[in-house]
Amino acid sequence: MRKEKISSAVIRRLPRYYRHLDDLYRGGTVRISSSALAKSMGLTASQIRQDLSCFGGFGQQGYGYNVERLRAEVAEILGMHRGHTVLILGAGNLGRALIENFPFAINGFRLVAAFDVSPALVGTRLGGVPICHMDTLESFLRDNPTSVGVLTVPARVAVESARRLASCGVTGIWNFTNVELPERELSGVRVENVHFADSLLTLSYMISEEPV
Amino acid sequence: MRKEKISSAVIRRLPRYYRHLDDLYRGGTVRISSSALAKSMGLTASQIRQDLSCFGGFGQQGYGYNVERLRAEVAEILGMHRGHTVLILGAGNLGRALIENFPFAINGFRLVAAFDVSPALVGTRLGGVPICHMDTLESFLRDNPTSVGVLTVPARVAVESARRLASCGVTGIWNFTNVELPERELSGVRVENVHFADSLLTLSYMISEEPV
DNA sequence: TAGATTGTTAATCGATTAACAATC
DNA sequence: TAGATTGTTAATCGATTAACAATC
Numbered sequence: 001m002r003k004e005k006i007s008s009a010v011i012r013r014l015p016r017y018y019r020h021l022d023d024l025y026r027g028g029t030v031r032i033s034s035s036a037l038a039k040s041m042g043l044t045a046s047q048i049r050q051d052l053s054c055f056g057g058f059g060q061q062g063y064g065y066n067v068e069r070l071r072a073e074v075a076e077i078l079g080m081h082r083g084h085t086v087l088i089l090g091a092g093n094l095g096r097a098l099i100e101n102f103p104f105a106i107n108g109f110r111l112v113a114a115f116d117v118s119p120a121l122v123g124t125r126l127g128g129v130p131i132c133h134m135d136t137l138e139s140f141l142r143d144n145p146t147s148v149g150v151l152t153v154p155a156r157v158a159v160e161s162a163r164r165l166a167s168c169g170v171t172g173i174w175n176f177t178n179v180e181l182p183e184r185e186l187s188g189v190r191v192e193n194v195h196f197a198d199s200l201l202t203l204s205y206m207i208s209e210e211p212v
Numbered sequence: 213m214r215k216e217k218i219s220s221a222v223i224r225r226l227p228r229y230y231r232h233l234d235d236l237y238r239g240g241t242v243r244i245s246s247s248a249l250a251k252s253m254g255l256t257a258s259q260i261r262q263d264l265s266c267f268g269g270f271g272q273q274g275y276g277y278n279v280e281r282l283r284a285e286v287a288e289i290l291g292m293h294r295g296h297t298v299l300i301l302g303a304g305n306l307g308r309a310l311i312e313n314f315p316f317a318i319n320g321f322r323l324v325a326a327f328d329v330s331p332a333l334v335g336t337r338l339g340g341v342p343i344c345h346m347d348t349l350e351s352f353l354r355d356n357p358t359s360v361g362v363l364t365v366p367a368r369v370a371v372e373s374a375r376r377l378a379s380c381g382v383t384g385i386w387n388f389t390n391v392e393l394p395e396r397e398l399s400g401v402r403v404e405n406v407h408f409a410d411s412l413l414t415l416s417y418m419i420s421e422e423p424v
Numbered sequence: 425t426a427g428a429t430t431g432t433t434a435a436t437c438g439a440t441t442a443a444c445a446a447t448c
Numbered sequence: 449t450a451g452a453t454t455g456t457t458a459a460t461c462g463a464t465t466a467a468c469a470a471t472c
Binding site: 006011012014015016018019020077078079080082084092093094096097098100101102103104106107108109147148171172174178180190192194195196197198199200201202203204205206207208209 | 218223224226227228230231232289290291292294296304305306308309310312313314315316318319320321359360383384386390392402404406407408409410411412413414415416417418419420421
């Protein structure tokens with residue numbers, strides 16, 4: 001039974017499903033039951049069937065799920081074939097790491113440009129991508145509407161950069177700054193945060209309080 | 213009423229509490245009520261009082277919470293003053309970004325060393341930290357027991373590296389590889405994952421399906 | 425056909441929200 | 449004292465798990 005409103009708990013599991021199904025697919029597995037997938041992912045079979053049934057019935061009684069088909073369905077649900085585009089704001093260490101090492105294409109995104117203010121960088125290319133001056137962001141976005149902006153800028157310009165992206169019609173911001181963006185004011189824009197510090201502090205708690 | 217088993221939902225909110233309290237503290241705010249904090253964080257006052265009451269009663273009726281004290285209590289709960297140490301495995305782009313830019317000290321961790329296999333890097337220093345050869349990891353950990361290992365190695369050596377860390381007594385692994393580590397086999401080790409791809413795919417879903 | 429496994433409904437569990445007595 | 453706000457208990461809501469008829 002398709003649901004209209006998908007809970008964020010389900011959404012956050014989808015990429016993991018995709019990753020596991022992709023591994024199975026590449027390993028040559030043709031079919032898998034919810035219980036086998038559950039076991040390898042550390043979930044319950046019930047949960048997997050519930051999660052998938054939010055989007056449709058992809059399995060077959062007595063058989064299970066066809067790995068290739070389910071992988072493709074999950075990719076479709078995640079929007080991996082929508083031709084999303086992305087640009088990177090801030091070509092410091094982290095920005096460069098993403099430009100040179102993150103597999104945007106494999107995840108359905110085309111990296112079109114990076115922006116920075118450093119005169120040494122502007123005008124050069126990195127990993128096949130041109131580095132433009134931040135001052136040209138608005139005109140670039142006017143000519144090249146882009147789905148997502150990646151924020152790898154210094155914290156002090158994070159909010160300002162987010163506003164500029166939002167006002168130019170970007171639909172998503174992938175925020176690597178440790179700053180909480182004013183999401184309510186960034187209308188029409190979805191924000192996904194990668195807060196390194198929050199993540200490390202969670203680990204700090206776990207190793208401080210709870211022995212495994 | 214102190215609870216013995218804290219849910220992971222609460223734990224994941226603690227770093228955000230810390231961040232907001234730290235901002236308030238630096239901004240000179242002396243006291244804050246649960247409802248004021250809730251408003252600025254987008255939570256409910258009830259939830260904040262419930263969360264904090266897992267660890268003790270830090271407020272005062274009719275007054276609210278003393279910002280400096282609550283900030284210190286949350287820092288304590290998170291284990292920020294335990295003298296945790298950290299080393300980085302893999303000094304590629306991402307490893308370097310963390311070494312040079314991530315404020316380990318501010319988050320209660322002391323970065324003691326980085327490890328890599330590149331002859332060009334081994335023996336040099338980066339951001340004040342020595343880069344050692346991966347072959348010397350075990351002997352280093354024998355002489356310098358370390359709390360946490362950061363995995364910024366290539367995916368193909370991620371599991372092997374995690375096992376080596378685990379067998380040398382590390383208590384936490386901060387995993388930046390897009391590989392699912394065999395946590396059950398890493399006994400005594402807590403794993404915190406930063407899966408860039410999962411995060412981007414979540415954003416991909418949000419901009420594909422749900423208009424804000 | 426018999427066995428396996430789905431999709432879905434019902435039951436349980438846990439987390440969030442509401443309410444309020446206690447008290448600063 | 450009166451007003452404000454906590455900590456905690458109770459109510460609600462939502463997510464996970466269990467059960468099972470449907471069916472390949």
